[in-house]
Amino acid sequence: MKKQLEDIGLVxxxxxxxxxxxxxxxxNIVSLTYGNIPLANxxxxxxxxxxxxxxxxxxxxxxxxxxxxxxxxxYFETSVLFLAIIGVLYAxxxxxxxxxxxxxxxxxxxxxxxxxxxxxxxxxISVALHGHLTPGGGFQGGSIFAVAPYMYLLxxxxxxxxxxxxxxxxxxxxxxxxxVLISLVGSIVLAIGFLTGVEAFLxxxxxxxxxxxxxxxxxxxxxxxxxxxFSGTLMILNVLEFTAVSTGFTLALIVIDSIAGxxx
Amino acid sequence: xxETLLFYTIVITVGATAGVSLYGxxxxxxxxxxxxxxxxxxxxxxxxxxxxxxxxxxxxxxVYPGGSLEGFVFPSSxxxxxxxxxxxxxxxxxxxxxxxVIGLAELTFLSLITFKLGSLHKTxxxxxxxxxxx
Numbered sequence: 001m002k003k004q005l006e007d008i009g010l011v012x013x014x015x016x017x018x019x020x021x022x023x024x025x026x027x028n029i030v031s032l033t034y035g036n037i038p039l040a041n042x043x044x045x046x047x048x049x050x051x052x053x054x055x056x057x058x059x060x061x062x063x064x065x066x067x068x069x070x071x072x073x074x075y076f077e078t079s080v081l082f083l084a085i086i087g088v089l090y091a092x093x094x095x096x097x098x099x100x101x102x103x104x105x106x107x108x109x110x111x112x113x114x115x116x117x118x119x120x121x122x123x124x125i126s127v128a129l130h131g132h133l134t135p136g137g138g139f140q141g142g143s144i145f146a147v148a149p150y151m152y153l154l155x156x157x158x159x160x161x162x163x164x165x166x167x168x169x170x171x172x173x174x175x176x177x178x179x180v181l182i183s184l185v186g187s188i189v190l191a192i193g194f195l196t197g198v199e200a201f202l203x204x205x206x207x208x209x210x211x212x213x214x215x216x217x218x219x220x221x222x223x224x225x226x227x228x229x230f231s232g233t234l235m236i237l238n239v240l241e242f243t244a245v246s247t248g249f250t251l252a253l254i255v256i257d258s259i260a261g262x263x264x
Numbered sequence: 265x266x267e268t269l270l271f272y273t274i275v276i277t278v279g280a281t282a283g284v285s286l287y288g289x290x291x292x293x294x295x296x297x298x299x300x301x302x303x304x305x306x307x308x309x310x311x312x313x314x315x316x317x318x319x320x321x322x323x324x325x326x327v328y329p330g331g332s333l334e335g336f337v338f339p340s341s342x343x344x345x346x347x348x349x350x351x352x353x354x355x356x357x358x359x360x361x362x363x364x365v366i367g368l369a370e371l372t373f374l375s376l377i378t379f380k381l382g383s384l385h386k387t388x389x390x391x392x393x394x395x396x397x398x
Contacts, residue, residue: 010287017283021275021312030275030312032268032320036353040317043355044348048328050338059328059336061354066361077362084369088376133331139361143368219335227335245365252372259379 043069050218053208057218058132058231066137067237071203075182078244082179085248085255089172092259105155113155120148128242132234141238142245149250153257161254171251178244185236189215205232267320275315282308293390295378299371306367310360317353326354 024030036044046052047064056064066074128141152161186203192214193200199212207215216232230236285308288301328339328347339347378388385393 006291009291010284013283013287014280015283017279017281017286018276019279020282021279024312024316025272025275030315032271032318035319035321036317036348036351040353040355041348044326044351045341045344048339048347049341049344051341057336057338059331061326061328061351062357062361065354065358070358074362077366080366081369084373088372091376091380130333133327133333133336135325135327137361139365143364229331229333229335249368252368256372256375259376 053210056132056205056231056234057229058234060132060134060137060234062135063131063137063234063238064231066139067234067241068203068205068232071186071205071233071237075186075203078179078182078241081245081248082175085175085252088252088255092255109155113151117148117152120151121145124148124242124246128238129235131238132231133229138238138241139245141242142249145242145246146249146253150253153253158254158257166250166254168251168254171247171254174247175244175251178240178247182237182240182244185233185240203233205234271315271318275312278308278312278315282312293392295381295388295390299374299378302374303367303371306363310363313356313360313363317356319352321350322352324351326351326357 021030028034042054043061043065046054047056047061047069048059049055050057054069056068058064124141124145126141127136127144128138131137131141149161149164149166152164189200189204190202193212196214198214200214201208201212204212205216206218207213218231219227219229222228282305285301285305289298289305292298292301324347328344330337381393382388385396387393387396
């Protein structure tokens with residue numbers, strides 16, 4: 001009787017999900033023929049266009065919206081991750097951070113981990129550094145980076161990972177430093193505007209001609225010719241966010257691994 | 265025709281997955297099962313949100329082609345209109361980039377609480393915990 005009730009509940013919940021998507025299709029929210037909404041066109045047209053006041057001088061619209069148009073919001077989303085990790089560290093306590101005996105993995109995972117470790121880190125850094133030019137950015141690069149220490153943690157255990165420099169205190173320090181620097185970079189234009197008496201905004205990137213005449217430069221002229229494009233705050237914040245997310249994830253994985261007993 | 269069929273198959277599959285995971289979160293008594301189904305639900309919703317921005321003519325990600333660290337030829341207004349008519353909507357992607365990171369933060373915290381619950385009650389089944397209290 002209970003088993004049949006559970007089956008009926010399962011079927012009803014599947015029907016509920018299908019009805020939800022049917023509503024989304026009927027309301028033209030999920031549609032193949034309906035083009036972009038005006039808000040999407042506003043971003044797609046104004047972000048790469050240097051003559052628009054809302055430009056970021058970057059071809060990548062997603063990263064621009066994350067760090068320029070919506071930068072204040074993203075800062076607090078970074079803070080949520082930071083606070084979650086602080087909460088985990090506090091609740092875990094220091095007494096439970098002892099390593100249990102570790103199992104030696106076979107030769108195939110050990111060799112593959114050694115080979116893939118530098119490759120994953122190189123891909124992660126590339127994704128983060130080109131965040132203002134190609135799909136990707138600080139969040140994505142940091143998430144890719146966290147795979148490398150986690151593989152190492154699973155195959156070799158925590159003491160070997162700490163021998164490679166991934167110590168909890170250092171990771172926590174880097175994490176906190178990155179969050180502080182993000183807020184500093186976000187408020188530097190506002191501080192200059194306050195001191196010189198012109199209008200400026202929090203997390204402002206480029207100058208916005210009718211509203212605010214100051215801002216970060218989009219590129220610098222190199223002394224040997226040519227330019228280096230970094231799109232104002234976008235590249236700086238991507239690198240800082242990469243540091244924050246990668247160290248935060250690594251720290252969380254180390255703590256979860258240690259409280260769950262490591263490899264038995 | 266085949267594209268339409270595939271698109272709506274994906275949409276219905278995602279909806280059904282969301283329904284199943286919601287059912288599991290409510291009904292299954294084991295805490296780890298609830299955690300796994302919570303991540304399945306958030307992934308299903310993320311895919312659904314990405315599908316909001318897709319349409320048949322969209323062949324390009326929301327990145328104007330040709331950017332490099334050595335410079336970028338900023339496009340004119342006409343070129344940007346052409347680009348915006350073939351590019352997907354960037355806003356859903358912006359929303360899920362941060363949603364994934366927040367989801368992992370939440371999962372880390374919940375797994376710690378699960379561990380504490382398990383060491384306190386010696387079980388992770390909610391019905392047995394309730395029986396223990398009575």
